[in-house]
Amino acid sequence: MPLTLCRAALGTGFTFLMTTLGAAMVFVLPGEQHPRLQKLMLGFAAGVMTAASVWSLLIPAMEQTEAENVFPVWLPPTLGVLAGAAFLIVLDAVIICRVSVRRQNALLMTAITLHNIPEGMAVGLACALSVNGSAAGAAALALGIGIQNFPEGAAVSLPMCRERGGRVRAFLWGTLSGAVEPLFGLLTVGAASLARPLMPWLLSFAAGAMLCVVAEELTPQAQSRAGTCGYLLGFLLMMALDVALG
DSSP, rough: OOHHHHHHHHHHHHHHHHHHHHGGGGGEEEEEEEOHHHHHHHHHHHHHHHIIIIIIIIIHHHHHHHHHHHHHHTTTHHHHHHHHHHHHHHHHHHHHGGGGHHHHHHHHHHHHHHHHHHHHHHHHHHHHHHTOOOOOOOHHHHHHHHHHHHHHHHHHHHHEEEEEEEHHHHHHHHHHHHTTHHHHHHHHHHHHHHGGGHHHHHHHHHHHHHHHHHHIIIHHHHSHHHHHHHHHHHHHHHHHHHHHHE
Protein backbone atom coordinates (compact mmCIF):
# COMPACT_ATOMS: atom_id res chain seq x y z
CA MET A 1 0.00 0.00 0.00
CA PRO A 2 2.77 2.59 0.74
CA LEU A 3 4.23 2.01 -2.75
CA THR A 4 0.80 2.44 -4.33
CA LEU A 5 0.16 5.63 -2.36
CA CYS A 6 3.55 6.95 -3.42
CA ARG A 7 2.81 6.26 -7.08
CA ALA A 8 -0.63 7.83 -6.79
CA ALA A 9 0.81 10.90 -5.06
CA LEU A 10 3.43 11.35 -7.77
CA GLY A 11 0.94 10.81 -10.61
CA THR A 12 -1.78 13.08 -9.30
CA GLY A 13 0.79 15.60 -8.11
CA PHE A 14 2.01 15.91 -11.68
CA THR A 15 -1.50 16.43 -13.02
CA PHE A 16 -2.12 19.08 -10.36
CA LEU A 17 1.14 20.83 -11.28
CA MET A 18 0.10 20.97 -14.94
CA THR A 19 -3.24 22.53 -13.97
CA THR A 20 -1.33 25.12 -11.95
CA LEU A 21 0.94 25.91 -14.90
CA GLY A 22 -2.10 26.34 -17.13
CA ALA A 23 -3.73 28.67 -14.60
CA ALA A 24 -0.50 30.71 -14.55
CA MET A 25 -1.22 31.80 -18.14
CA VAL A 26 -3.09 34.75 -16.63
CA PHE A 27 0.29 36.27 -15.78
CA VAL A 28 1.48 35.98 -19.39
CA LEU A 29 -1.37 38.03 -20.83
CA PRO A 30 -1.60 41.81 -20.44
CA GLY A 31 -3.50 43.16 -17.46
CA GLU A 32 -5.99 45.20 -19.51
CA GLN A 33 -7.85 42.92 -21.90
CA HIS A 34 -9.69 44.00 -25.01
CA PRO A 35 -13.32 42.79 -25.29
CA ARG A 36 -12.32 40.76 -28.37
CA LEU A 37 -9.66 38.98 -26.30
CA GLN A 38 -12.24 38.27 -23.60
CA LYS A 39 -14.53 36.62 -26.13
CA LEU A 40 -11.57 34.67 -27.52
CA MET A 41 -10.83 33.32 -24.04
CA LEU A 42 -14.46 32.43 -23.39
CA GLY A 43 -14.60 30.62 -26.73
CA PHE A 44 -11.34 28.83 -25.94
CA ALA A 45 -12.72 27.64 -22.59
CA ALA A 46 -15.91 26.42 -24.28
CA GLY A 47 -13.94 24.53 -26.92
CA VAL A 48 -11.67 22.87 -24.37
CA MET A 49 -14.62 21.82 -22.24
CA THR A 50 -16.61 20.45 -25.20
CA ALA A 51 -13.73 18.32 -26.44
CA ALA A 52 -12.86 17.16 -22.92
CA SER A 53 -16.48 16.15 -22.36
CA VAL A 54 -16.41 13.90 -25.41
CA TRP A 55 -12.89 12.43 -25.53
CA SER A 56 -11.85 12.56 -21.85
CA LEU A 57 -15.19 11.64 -20.30
CA LEU A 58 -17.97 10.21 -22.48
CA ILE A 59 -15.90 7.97 -24.76
CA PRO A 60 -13.97 6.39 -21.81
CA ALA A 61 -17.29 5.96 -19.98
CA MET A 62 -18.78 4.09 -22.94
CA GLU A 63 -15.66 1.98 -23.40
CA GLN A 64 -15.63 0.89 -19.75
CA THR A 65 -19.38 0.19 -19.79
CA GLU A 66 -18.92 -2.00 -22.86
CA ALA A 67 -16.00 -3.84 -21.26
CA GLU A 68 -17.91 -4.55 -18.05
CA ASN A 69 -21.02 -5.65 -19.99
CA VAL A 70 -23.40 -4.95 -17.12
CA PHE A 71 -25.44 -2.07 -18.53
CA PRO A 72 -26.26 -1.08 -22.11
CA VAL A 73 -23.41 1.04 -23.48
CA TRP A 74 -25.62 4.12 -23.80
CA LEU A 75 -27.20 3.98 -20.33
CA PRO A 76 -24.49 5.33 -17.95
CA PRO A 77 -23.47 8.15 -20.34
CA THR A 78 -27.07 9.22 -20.92
CA LEU A 79 -28.17 9.15 -17.29
CA GLY A 80 -24.83 10.55 -16.12
CA VAL A 81 -25.01 13.56 -18.46
CA LEU A 82 -28.58 14.28 -17.42
CA ALA A 83 -27.66 14.01 -13.74
CA GLY A 84 -24.61 16.25 -14.15
CA ALA A 85 -26.56 18.92 -15.98
CA ALA A 86 -29.42 18.75 -13.46
CA PHE A 87 -26.96 19.02 -10.57
CA LEU A 88 -25.39 22.17 -11.98
CA ILE A 89 -28.77 23.75 -12.75
CA VAL A 90 -29.98 23.09 -9.19
CA LEU A 91 -26.68 24.32 -7.76
CA ASP A 92 -27.01 27.51 -9.79
CA ALA A 93 -30.59 28.08 -8.68
CA VAL A 94 -30.14 27.26 -5.00
CA ILE A 95 -26.59 28.28 -4.09
CA ILE A 96 -24.53 30.13 -6.69
CA CYS A 97 -27.03 32.93 -7.33
CA ARG A 98 -27.08 33.70 -3.60
CA VAL A 99 -23.37 34.22 -3.06
CA SER A 100 -21.32 37.29 -3.85
CA VAL A 101 -19.23 35.87 -6.70
CA ARG A 102 -19.66 36.14 -10.42
CA ARG A 103 -22.18 33.53 -11.50
CA GLN A 104 -20.40 32.51 -14.68
CA ASN A 105 -17.06 32.08 -12.91
CA ALA A 106 -18.65 30.00 -10.16
CA LEU A 107 -20.30 27.68 -12.68
CA LEU A 108 -17.10 27.37 -14.70
CA MET A 109 -15.07 26.55 -11.60
CA THR A 110 -17.63 23.98 -10.45
CA ALA A 111 -17.77 22.21 -13.81
CA ILE A 112 -14.00 21.93 -14.25
CA THR A 113 -13.58 20.77 -10.64
CA LEU A 114 -16.21 18.06 -11.12
CA HIS A 115 -14.38 17.00 -14.28
CA ASN A 116 -11.08 16.70 -12.39
CA ILE A 117 -12.52 14.38 -9.73
CA PRO A 118 -12.91 11.27 -11.97
CA GLU A 119 -9.57 12.05 -13.64
CA GLY A 120 -7.83 11.96 -10.26
CA MET A 121 -9.70 8.75 -9.43
CA ALA A 122 -8.60 7.22 -12.74
CA VAL A 123 -4.94 7.90 -11.95
CA GLY A 124 -5.32 6.52 -8.43
CA LEU A 125 -7.11 3.43 -9.76
CA ALA A 126 -4.40 2.84 -12.37
CA CYS A 127 -1.75 3.05 -9.63
CA ALA A 128 -3.67 0.58 -7.46
CA LEU A 129 -4.00 -1.89 -10.34
CA SER A 130 -0.28 -1.63 -11.15
CA VAL A 131 0.90 -2.62 -7.68
CA ASN A 132 1.78 -6.18 -8.79
CA GLY A 133 3.26 -5.21 -12.13
CA SER A 134 4.75 -2.43 -14.19
CA ALA A 135 3.82 1.17 -13.42
CA ALA A 136 4.26 2.19 -17.06
CA GLY A 137 0.53 2.23 -17.75
CA ALA A 138 -0.25 4.40 -14.73
CA ALA A 139 2.63 6.73 -15.61
CA ALA A 140 1.38 7.09 -19.19
CA LEU A 141 -2.14 7.87 -17.95
CA ALA A 142 -0.84 10.49 -15.52
CA LEU A 143 1.27 12.04 -18.28
CA GLY A 144 -1.67 12.19 -20.67
CA ILE A 145 -4.07 13.68 -18.13
CA GLY A 146 -1.42 16.11 -16.92
CA ILE A 147 -0.74 17.51 -20.38
CA GLN A 148 -4.48 17.83 -20.99
CA ASN A 149 -4.81 19.72 -17.69
CA PHE A 150 -2.64 22.56 -18.94
CA PRO A 151 -5.30 24.01 -21.29
CA GLU A 152 -7.99 23.17 -18.72
CA GLY A 153 -6.24 25.24 -16.05
CA ALA A 154 -6.05 28.09 -18.54
CA ALA A 155 -9.71 27.59 -19.43
CA VAL A 156 -10.65 28.27 -15.80
CA SER A 157 -8.32 31.16 -15.05
CA LEU A 158 -8.35 33.17 -18.28
CA PRO A 159 -12.07 34.04 -18.33
CA MET A 160 -11.87 34.95 -14.64
CA CYS A 161 -9.11 37.53 -15.01
CA ARG A 162 -11.59 40.08 -16.37
CA GLU A 163 -12.43 41.07 -12.79
CA ARG A 164 -10.73 44.04 -11.14
CA GLY A 165 -7.32 42.96 -9.86
CA GLY A 166 -8.31 39.46 -10.79
CA ARG A 167 -5.13 37.88 -12.11
CA VAL A 168 -3.95 36.53 -8.74
CA ARG A 169 -7.48 35.50 -7.80
CA ALA A 170 -8.00 33.86 -11.20
CA PHE A 171 -4.73 31.96 -10.80
CA LEU A 172 -5.73 30.71 -7.35
CA TRP A 173 -9.16 29.54 -8.55
CA GLY A 174 -7.61 27.83 -11.56
CA THR A 175 -5.12 26.08 -9.28
CA LEU A 176 -7.82 25.03 -6.81
CA SER A 177 -9.85 23.44 -9.61
CA GLY A 178 -7.10 20.83 -9.94
CA ALA A 179 -6.52 20.28 -6.22
CA VAL A 180 -9.24 17.62 -6.12
CA GLU A 181 -7.15 15.30 -8.32
CA PRO A 182 -4.53 14.37 -5.68
CA LEU A 183 -7.24 14.16 -3.00
CA PHE A 184 -9.52 11.78 -4.88
CA GLY A 185 -6.59 9.90 -6.41
CA LEU A 186 -5.30 8.96 -2.97
CA LEU A 187 -8.79 8.15 -1.67
CA THR A 188 -9.35 5.84 -4.64
CA VAL A 189 -6.23 3.83 -3.81
CA GLY A 190 -7.88 2.80 -0.56
CA ALA A 191 -11.17 1.90 -2.26
CA ALA A 192 -10.04 0.63 -5.67
CA SER A 193 -12.52 -2.25 -5.82
CA LEU A 194 -15.44 0.09 -5.12
CA ALA A 195 -14.35 2.95 -7.38
CA ARG A 196 -13.98 1.09 -10.67
CA PRO A 197 -17.70 0.26 -11.25
CA LEU A 198 -18.63 3.88 -10.56
CA MET A 199 -16.24 5.40 -13.09
CA PRO A 200 -18.60 5.43 -16.14
CA TRP A 201 -21.25 7.21 -14.09
CA LEU A 202 -18.81 9.73 -12.59
CA LEU A 203 -17.22 10.48 -15.96
CA SER A 204 -20.62 11.07 -17.56
CA PHE A 205 -21.81 13.15 -14.62
CA ALA A 206 -18.83 15.46 -15.05
CA ALA A 207 -19.45 15.66 -18.80
CA GLY A 208 -23.04 16.76 -18.21
CA ALA A 209 -21.95 19.53 -15.88
CA MET A 210 -19.35 20.79 -18.35
CA LEU A 211 -21.70 20.71 -21.33
CA CYS A 212 -24.30 22.61 -19.31
CA VAL A 213 -21.83 25.43 -18.62
CA VAL A 214 -20.75 25.53 -22.28
CA ALA A 215 -24.33 25.74 -23.55
CA GLU A 216 -25.75 28.10 -20.93
CA GLU A 217 -22.88 30.44 -20.10
CA LEU A 218 -19.79 30.35 -22.30
CA THR A 219 -21.12 29.98 -25.85
CA PRO A 220 -23.74 32.78 -25.66
CA GLN A 221 -21.21 35.27 -24.25
CA ALA A 222 -18.50 34.27 -26.73
CA GLN A 223 -20.65 34.84 -29.82
CA SER A 224 -18.38 36.73 -32.19
CA ARG A 225 -15.74 36.02 -34.81
CA ALA A 226 -13.08 36.00 -32.06
CA GLY A 227 -15.21 33.69 -29.90
CA THR A 228 -15.68 31.25 -32.78
CA CYS A 229 -11.93 31.21 -33.44
CA GLY A 230 -11.26 30.63 -29.74
CA TYR A 231 -13.80 27.81 -29.63
CA LEU A 232 -12.23 26.03 -32.59
CA LEU A 233 -8.73 26.53 -31.19
CA GLY A 234 -9.68 25.13 -27.79
CA PHE A 235 -11.67 22.25 -29.26
CA LEU A 236 -8.96 21.18 -31.71
CA LEU A 237 -6.18 21.53 -29.13
CA MET A 238 -8.01 19.41 -26.56
CA MET A 239 -9.10 16.86 -29.17
CA ALA A 240 -5.54 16.50 -30.44
CA LEU A 241 -4.16 16.04 -26.92
CA ASP A 242 -6.82 13.50 -25.96
CA VAL A 243 -6.38 11.42 -29.12
CA ALA A 244 -2.58 11.65 -29.20
CA LEU A 245 -2.12 10.83 -25.51
CA GLY A 246 -4.94 8.30 -25.35
